[in-house]
Amino acid sequence: MNRATIDAWVGVFVAAGFAALLFLALKVGNLASFSGSETYQVQAKFANIGGLKIRAPIKSAGVVVGRVSEVRFDNETYEAIVTLNLDTQFRFPRDTAAKILTSGLLGEQYVGLDAGGDGVMLKQGDRLRLTQSAVVLENLISQFLFSKAAEDKDAKDKK
Amino acid sequence: MTEGSEAGGLRRLFERLGAAVTARIWRLGFASRFFGYMLLHSGTALRRFHLTIREIYFAGVLSLIIILVSGMFVGMVLALQGYETLQRYGSSEALGVLVALSLVRELGPVVAGLLFASRAGSAITAEIGLMKATEQIAAMEMMAVDPIARVVAPRFWAGVISMPLLAALFSAMGIFGGYLVGVKLIGVDEGAFWSQMQASVDLREDILNGVIKSAVFGVAVTWIAVFEGYDAQPTAEGVSSATTRTVVTSSLAILALDFMLTALMFTGGNAR
Numbered sequence: 001m002n003r004a005t006i007d008a009w010v011g012v013f014v015a016a017g018f019a020a021l022l023f024l025a026l027k028v029g030n031l032a033s034f035s036g037s038e039t040y041q042v043q044a045k046f047a048n049i050g051g052l053k054i055r056a057p058i059k060s061a062g063v064v065v066g067r068v069s070e071v072r073f074d075n076e077t078y079e080a081i082v083t084l085n086l087d088t089q090f091r092f093p094r095d096t097a098a099k100i101l102t103s104g105l106l107g108e109q110y111v112g113l114d115a116g117g118d119g120v121m122l123k124q125g126d127r128l129r130l131t132q133s134a135v136v137l138e139n140l141i142s143q144f145l146f147s148k149a150a151e152d153k154d155a156k157d158k159k
Numbered sequence: 160m161t162e163g164s165e166a167g168g169l170r171r172l173f174e175r176l177g178a179a180v181t182a183r184i185w186r187l188g189f190a191s192r193f194f195g196y197m198l199l200h201s202g203t204a205l206r207r208f209h210l211t212i213r214e215i216y217f218a219g220v221l222s223l224i225i226i227l228v229s230g231m232f233v234g235m236v237l238a239l240q241g242y243e244t245l246q247r248y249g250s251s252e253a254l255g256v257l258v259a260l261s262l263v264r265e266l267g268p269v270v271a272g273l274l275f276a277s278r279a280g281s282a283i284t285a286e287i288g289l290m291k292a293t294e295q296i297a298a299m300e301m302m303a304v305d306p307i308a309r310v311v312a313p314r315f316w317a318g319v320i321s322m323p324l325l326a327a328l329f330s331a332m333g334i335f336g337g338y339l340v341g342v343k344l345i346g347v348d349e350g351a352f353w354s355q356m357q358a359s360v361d362l363r364e365d366i367l368n369g370v371i372k373s374a375v376f377g378v379a380v381t382w383i384a385v386f387e388g389y390d391a392q393p394t395a396e397g398v399s400s401a402t403t404r405t406v407v408t409s410s411l412a413i414l415a416l417d418f419m420l421t422a423l424m425f426t427g428g429n430a431r
Binding site: 007009018019021023028053064 | 332360
């Protein structure tokens with residue numbers, strides 16, 4: 001095999017190697033985000049977002065309709081502002097409610113949308129009024145324990 | 160009488176043990192000296208770079224098929240097994256994280272290194288050993304050509320350059336295989352697969368450390384391969400046992416180095 005052929009093959013090999021590194025850096029690592037179809041942005045305020053991450057899915061009736069594009073903290077109201085990137089082919093009424101839900105017991109968190117009845121549709125830059133925060137397991141357990149303790153105390157008092 | 164022979168046996172045992180240890184240490188010293196000499200005389204390999212390119216062809220390009228195919232299968236198996244376990248906890252969306260992290264951090268560098276040792280390392284040892292057995296190396300010395308600069312250093316640098324690229328290809332191919340099985344076959348949500356992967360795989364912490372690992376393995380494997388070849392007994396059996404030693408020693412070196420590097424890189428605050 002002559003030198004030119006070997007050079008060409010080595011060139012292909014090195015290029016493929018660097019392409020693989022680039023793939024790892026861009027697609028597997030967190031250097032770049034990717035977007036597919038046309039979207040419009042809607043904001044929602046939550047008192048607590050739990051473990052919601054950027055690029056988490058947004059589902060309505062179980063169907064993925066968009067992705068979370070940004071999570072910010074509002075310094076004035078001490079709430080989280082979540083920017084929802086919704087696909088333009090899915091339109092929702094203006095009084096749609098957003099909830100932070102968990103898939104499975106320990107699964108990832110996503111935003112669930114419940115469509116309202118308003119005639120006017122959401123458009124770019126709107127803000128969702130009705131939101132429900134993530135369920136934090138620790139809060140839930142402490143609530144349960146406190147109510148249990150109160151119940152026990154009531155029962156004792158009655159005796 | 161019996162005591163005397165027992166003591167003699169014990170002495171012979173210790174003598175043999177001592178001789179084996181001394182021989183190992185002598186070889187380690189020789190290998191280190193060889194390594195230093197090779198680094199000092201790698202000017203030719205870098206100046207006449209086509210020598211190195213030729214060796215990259217033999218070590219890297221010819222290893223491509225086995226690396227790509229095994230990477231693909233490893234990723235596919237990871238996705239199948241990982242899904243099986245993750246879905247019990249209702250977190251099958253984390254499949255992308257599992258596949259990517261285990262490939263980029265561990266399996267990519269280690270399995271690619273093991274494959275590289277048995278595919279390219281053994282070939283390097285056999286080639287240099289045969290050159291020695293057929294007195295080509297002695298002939299070079301006669302012609303005042305330094306065989307370490309002309310034969311050994313280009314092979315070493317070719318291995319060091321090829322290994323990180325092969326490991327990156329292995330990981331990328333494995334993630335693609337995991338994607339095929341996880342998303343296309345099993346039906347994990349595609350967005351969650353990639354997004355969770357991107358959220359958990361850190362560029363410096365995971366990918367760069369994987370590249371560093373594979374570069375270290377490249378140095379270790381090719382060093383062992385060229386040394387075993389250069390040090391081989393110039394006979395048919397000598398070359399064959401040197402080739403075996405290359406594969407065994409470099410596999411052990413990869414696994415031991417992997418433990419050390421992992422302990423250095425991924426402990427402390429970064430442990431997840």
